[in-house]
Amino acid sequence: MGSSAAIPLRPLGLTSAQFVTRSREAGRRGAPRDEYKALFRQGIVPPGCELTDHPVTATLVEGETSKFVLRHEDGLETESVLIPMPRASGTTTTLCVSSQIGCAMGCRFCETAQMGLLRNLRADQIVHQWWAGTHRVERASGNTIKNIVFMGMGEPTDNIDEVIQAIRVLVDHDGAMVPASNISISTVGNPDGIAKIGELVRENGFHRLNLALSLNAPNDEIRSSIMPVNKAWPMARLKDALLAFPRFSQAAFCVEYVLIPGVNDADAHCDEVCAFLRDIRCSLNVIPYNPRRNSPWPAPAESDVERFIARAVANGQFTKRRGTKGRDVMAACGQLGNEKIRNRKLISDVGISTPVSLGMPPHAARDAEKQA
Numbered sequence: 001m002g003s004s005a006a007i008p009l010r011p012l013g014l015t016s017a018q019f020v021t022r023s024r025e026a027g028r029r030g031a032p033r034d035e036y037k038a039l040f041r042q043g044i045v046p047p048g049c050e051l052t053d054h055p056v057t058a059t060l061v062e063g064e065t066s067k068f069v070l071r072h073e074d075g076l077e078t079e080s081v082l083i084p085m086p087r088a089s090g091t092t093t094t095l096c097v098s099s100q101i102g103c104a105m106g107c108r109f110c111e112t113a114q115m116g117l118l119r120n121l122r123a124d125q126i127v128h129q130w131w132a133g134t135h136r137v138e139r140a141s142g143n144t145i146k147n148i149v150f151m152g153m154g155e156p157t158d159n160i161d162e163v164i165q166a167i168r169v170l171v172d173h174d175g176a177m178v179p180a181s182n183i184s185i186s187t188v189g190n191p192d193g194i195a196k197i198g199e200l201v202r203e204n205g206f207h208r209l210n211l212a213l214s215l216n217a218p219n220d221e222i223r224s225s226i227m228p229v230n231k232a233w234p235m236a237r238l239k240d241a242l243l244a245f246p247r248f249s250q251a252a253f254c255v256e257y258v259l260i261p262g263v264n265d266a267d268a269h270c271d272e273v274c275a276f277l278r279d280i281r282c283s284l285n286v287i288p289y290n291p292r293r294n295s296p297w298p299a300p301a302e303s304d305v306e307r308f309i310a311r312a313v314a315n316g317q318f319t320k321r322r323g324t325k326g327r328d329v330m331a332a333c334g335q336l337g338n339e340k341i342r343n344r345k346l347i348s349d350v351g352i353s354t355p356v357s358l359g360m361p362p363h364a365a366r367d368a369e370k371q372a
Ligand code: SF4
Pocket: 103, 104, 105, 106, 107, 110, 111, 112, 113, 152, 153, 154, 155, 188, 333, 334, 335
């Protein structure tokens, strides 16, 4: 038998079939499919397998929303956010995952953009965020993670192969079993990336994967001024990519619109956005701008948010506004890395097998940090 230590396995980046094959190649004994199930369902790491990242630092963000950090072997960190979502049937939890450390897209309203791109995450490091949130952090609160949104740090289409592999792992029936309909990918609109997601959506089992577009502007001039990627992928190209995207019933398609005072919030802007979206079957999600550090813009007045939404509805566009504070935090790519999230207010370092309560108020968290 070969040594399992000689070929380290990173099972969080593998589907069950891949894990079985790689286990056999490594000459491991035992029942790899059972080990895989135990890893994803009970959090038991199989012998000879590596998770590589060192969980977990948990941070209270605001209210019931919480962030946790995975520290990687190279010292860089990944942020993920757990957001309780009140529903008629009870509270569910949404996990907002990162696909990169930092981001190269340079959106001017975004905190993460200030970091630039440090590196891509591997599929196992993306899935590790779900695994840690499920087995090392979230278990303490009693809620299981229901939905996963790729709206954390990074642009998913800029790391699309690893993102797609991570999704294949997350939906695996022998593993995490997250329904594709509970997963959303948010993108600034790379047409090639949208086409690759479309290829995945055409596969059986992935028809109901959700796509969200971070639009944020009514025309190319404004969009290019706040989202430099628009110069490479102007809105007409984006629209072609969206119209070509396979649409299966019940899959949600959201267009995110961060409302920034004096930039994109005029009545004429609203009319222009609605005209752009007219032949795209979608929900327009209006998100009041959440000022990043040193932001050139303030948050919009409540009356302006209401005016914009009322006008979009009058234009015949199905329109929603983010409701709760927790949702505001994750509302769109680029709204995640706001100051409240990026400021490190450490509650505690959490050992690999010790869940943490996230219910500590911020002042207590600061005290804990001082004592550390
Ligand atoms: S908004 Fe999203 S795509 Fe734009 S810089 Fe921020 S993380 Fe990147």
